[in-house]
Amino acid sequence: MSDGFRVIPLGVKGGLDESNLSAYLVSAGGNNNFICLDAGTINAGLQKVAINQLFGATSAEEIQKKHIKAYFISHGHLDHLAGLILNSPNDIAKPIYALPSIIDVLKNYYFTWNSWANFANEGDKPILNKYNYQRLEDKKELSIPNTNLNVTTFSLSHVKPYESSAFLVRNHKDYLLYLGDTGADTVEQSDKLSTLWKAVAPLVANKQLKSIFIEVSFDNSIPDKALFGHLTPKLLMLELNKLNTLSGGALKNVQIAVTHIKPCDDCEENIKTQIVEANKMGLNIVYPKQGVVMDIK
Numbered sequence: 001m002s003d004g005f006r007v008i009p010l011g012v013k014g015g016l017d018e019s020n021l022s023a024y025l026v027s028a029g030g031n032n033n034f035i036c037l038d039a040g041t042i043n044a045g046l047q048k049v050a051i052n053q054l055f056g057a058t059s060a061e062e063i064q065k066k067h068i069k070a071y072f073i074s075h076g077h078l079d080h081l082a083g084l085i086l087n088s089p090n091d092i093a094k095p096i097y098a099l100p101s102i103i104d105v106l107k108n109y110y111f112t113w114n115s116w117a118n119f120a121n122e123g124d125k126p127i128l129n130k131y132n133y134q135r136l137e138d139k140k141e142l143s144i145p146n147t148n149l150n151v152t153t154f155s156l157s158h159v160k161p162y163e164s165s166a167f168l169v170r171n172h173k174d175y176l177l178y179l180g181d182t183g184a185d186t187v188e189q190s191d192k193l194s195t196l197w198k199a200v201a202p203l204v205a206n207k208q209l210k211s212i213f214i215e216v217s218f219d220n221s222i223p224d225k226a227l228f229g230h231l232t233p234k235l236l237m238l239e240l241n242k243l244n245t246l247s248g249g250a251l252k253n254v255q256i257a258v259t260h261i262k263p264c265d266d267c268e269e270n271i272k273t274q275i276v277e278a279n280k281m282g283l284n285i286v287y288p289k290q291g292v293v294m295d296i297k
Contacts, residue, residue, distance in 0.1 A: 002172035003029030004297035008054065009288040010036070010045025014079060014181075014230075014260035018292050019044035021079045022260055024178065024213065027069065028148035028171040029295060035144055035151070035166055036071045037178045037213075042083030042291075048291030065092045069146040071131075073098040075164040076105030083158075085110050088119040088130065095128055096120070097134045097142075097258050099155060101163045107133070139199070141170070150173075154199065156182040157190035159229035166196055175203050176296060178213040181260065184235040187224045197243040204247035204254055211296045213288070215260035219270035230260075233274035237281075238244020244281055255296060256285050 010023035021040025027033055032055065036042075046060035055063050064087060073081050073096060096106065109162035111120040111131070119130040124194070136142070136153040143150050150170040150226075156179065160162035162179040177200060185193045202211040231239070236258075244251035258275065261268050275285055288294060 002174040004174050004295065005029055005169070005171060005176050006031070006034075006177070007211075007213075007288070007294040007296060008166075009043075009047060009290050009292065009294070010049070011041030011083070012175075012259055012261075012288045012290055014215070014262040015214070016263050018082065021159050022081065022180075023080075023083055024288070025229065026149070026169055026176060026178075029297065031148055033069050033147045035069050035147060035149060035169070036084075038074050038080040038180060039071050039084035040082055042080045042087045045083075045290055052291060054293060061090050064090070068094070070094055070134075071096045072151065072165075072167050072176075073102055073106070074167070075158055075162070076102050076109070077181070078270075080180060081106070081110065082297070085116055086290070088116075091119075091130065093130050093132070095132045095134045095145075097136055097144075097151070097153075098162060099138070099153060099165055100135045102165070103133045103135055136165070144159045152255075154196045155192060156180060156196070157185075157188040157192045157229065158182055158189045160190055162229065164229070168200065173295075175200070175206055176211050176213070177209060179215060179246045180268055181215055181217070181229055182231065183227060183229040184231060184239055186238070187227060188229065193239055194242065197246055201243060201246035204243065205250045207253050209248070209254050211255040211257055211294075213259050216258050216271050216275070217260050217262045218264060219267050220274050221270070222264075230262075233271055233278050237278040240283065241281070252282050252284065254284070256283050257288050257294075258285060259288060279281055
């Protein structure tokens with residue numbers, strides 16, 4: 001029988017605070033073997049986790065070494081991977097999963113001797129061989145070693161043609177969906193979100209999809225041409241309405257976790273107000289907090 005998921009946000013914002021950027025530990029409920037979905041902030045989030053003794057009397061460094069079994073990077077922007085890069089000297093060997101275009105960014109721009117050190121298994125010599133690049137295939141499910149989780153990846157559009165990713169995490173028959181940065185299909189002139197919604201709609205209808213982590217970076221005052229591959233409350237509800245229709249009106253049973261709010265003037269307050277006003281479907285909207293456990297069943 002499935003125990004759902006345990007999620008520990010290590011960072012939840014879209015900038016500028018480098019101590020609180022997108023990174024989410026996810027495990028099969030009741031299990032302390034986690035994958036890390038994005039890695040904008042690692043150490044600062046784990047310091048809060050250690051203070052709260054979520055893993056007992058264990059240091060942030062030991063939690064990273066022992067309990068993070070793999071990283072999944074949605075795209076190659078710093079606010080989604082800087083923590084992985086900066087904390088790599090103190091980590092131990094483990095895989096980094098990403099789509100091939102995103103592995104190329106890590107290989108060519110971050111794990112190089114010009115910008116840091118090459119802790120990966122490909123690229124600039126000398127190769128330190130700590131992290132093992134694992135190239136994901138679109139829409140293919142993988143079993144993740146040392147966890148009870150399976151992950152299916154979906155390509156997203158983040159300022160077309162730049163690629164981002166969504167990760168559909170499975171624990172037995174329960175699912176959690178995490179989206180990296182993404183624009184709405186209408187703005188991106190893409191069908192990436194429509195493809196994703198069609199894939200997960202049956203899971204929503206069957207009450208198997210427990211939570212969707214999805215970005216809302218800006219409030220509705222930002223014009224479409226200035227969004228650069230992000231969502232607003234208006235565009236969020238436009239997309240979620242599509243999923244609700246495809247699932248026969250069952251989306252109200254799914255927790256919607258809003259992530260990646262940017263630090264523009266009054267942006268967070270405006271976003272929350274505008275989401276309340278636009279939430280005609282009666283969706284269960286939550287806002288993850290750094291270092292605060294979310295048990296999702």
